[in-house]
Amino acid sequence: MAVVRLQGAKDRGLCRSPAPDHLWQGRQEASAPGAVCGQGAEVIFRDHGHKLAWTVGVLLLANTIGSIDRTALSVLLPQIKSEMHLSDTQLGLLTGLAFSAFYAIFGIPLARIADRGRRPLLIAVTMTFWSLMTAVTGLAQGFAQLIAARMLVAIGEAGGVPPSHSLITELAPEHRRPLALAIHSAGAPLGALIGLAGGGILAAAFGWRITFVILGFVGLPVALVVLAVIDEPRRNAVVEPIPAASNPSPLLKSRTFQLLMAGFALGAFAMAGLLQWLPSYFSRAFHMPISSVGLQFGLSYGLGSISGMLGGGWLATGLMRRDARWALRLASLPYLAAFLPLLGILLAPDPRLAMALVFIGTSLASMAYGPAYAMIQTVAPPQLRGLASAISLFVANLFGAGLGPLAVGWLSDVFGGDPAGSLRAALIALFPVLAMPAVLYALASRAYGRETIPNS
Incomplete structure (x- = not known):
C-alpha cells in the first residue's frame, strides 16, 4: 500500500486498514494536521461541504455525454442500414x-x-477525444470507416468511468457509495434517453451524418467544465508508494471479485443485446417511424433505468449499514424480477404495452448496478480501484456488450425469413442468460462472507 500524510487540519480524512485476504475493513480517525496513515492503510479524503455533491454532479454530466454518443447509434441503424x-x-x-x-x-x-x-485531467482529455471522434463518425464513407470511427470513440470513452468511480469512492463513505455510484451510473440511461429521443428527432430532420456531428461537438464544453470544477484529492497528500500496492494478483484471486465479474459479463451480454436491438425491433414489428421509436423508447428505457438505479442505490445505502453483503443480495434479485416484463416486450401485440414493459423491465434490472459497482469498489484495495472498475468494464464490454448485440444480429440472419420475426426469435434466445447474474451475485455474497473479517 502506501504511507499517506495529511497536510492540514482542513484535510480531515480516515485511515482505513486492510483486513486479511485483501478485503478492506476497519477505520480509525486521522484528522490532526500532519497525521499519518501507516503502511497498508488507505486515506479516505473527506470534505464536509459540497465537494462530493459537485464531483458526482459533474461526473454525472460527463457520463451522460458519453452515453449519448454511445447509444444514439442504435436509433440511427435503420438509416445507416438503408x-x-x-x-x-x-x-x-x-x-x-x-x-x-x-x-x-x-x-x-x-x-x-x-x-x-x-x-x-484524464477524464477531460479522453472526453475531448471521444467527442471529436463522434463527430468524425458522421463523415464515414463506408462500413470500414464507420467501424474505425466507432473504435476511436471507444478508446476515448474508456478513460471516463474508471477514474470517475475512483474519485467518487475516495470521497464517499462506504455506506453512501451505492447511492453516489448509482447517481453517476444514472448518466448511462439518462444519456440513452437523450441520445435515442434526440438522435431520432435529429436524424428525421437532418439525417444520421449531421446527427453525429452535432452530438460530438456538444461534449467539448463539458470537458472544460470537468477540468475547471473537479479537484484531484491526492494533491493534499504526500504518498510514499510501496511496490506491492500496485500488484493486482490478490484482487484477481478474490472469489467475490471473480463472481462479480462473471455476473457483470452475463448481465451485459443479455441486456446489451436486448437494448441495442429493441429500437430496430419496434421499427420492424410495429412499422414505427424512426423519430417515434427514438422518443418513445428513449423515454421508456431512460426513465425506467434512472428510477431503477437510484432506487437500488438508495436501498443499498441503508442496508449496507447493517452488512455489506446486502449490496450483493440486492444486486441478485432484480434480474429475476425483470425476466417476465422484458420477455413480455417481445410478445406484446401493441407498441404501447411493449413500451410500458420496457419501462418496468429496465427499471427492475437497473436496480442491480449501484450495489454491484459499490461492492467492486469495496472489495478492491484503494490503489487498485480504478483498475477494478476497468476490469469490470472489460469483462462487461468485451464478453458482454461486445458479443451480445453481435450474437443477436447473427442469429437474426441465421433464422432468416420475416425481418421482425427473425429478430424477435434472436432476442428471445438471450433470456436463459438473463437469469444467470442472479445466481452469480448470490454466490458472491456467500464468498464475501467467508473472505471478510468483521470490523474490530
Missing part, C-alpha cells in the same frame, strides 16, 4: 464488438494511469 446496405450481422458488429473490444482493452491501461495520476 444507405450502406448492411446486414444485421454487420450492424451487430458495429453496435457490439467494434466498440466494446476497444473500450475494454484500452480501459485497463487508462485505469492504471488514473490510479497514479490526475484523474480530472
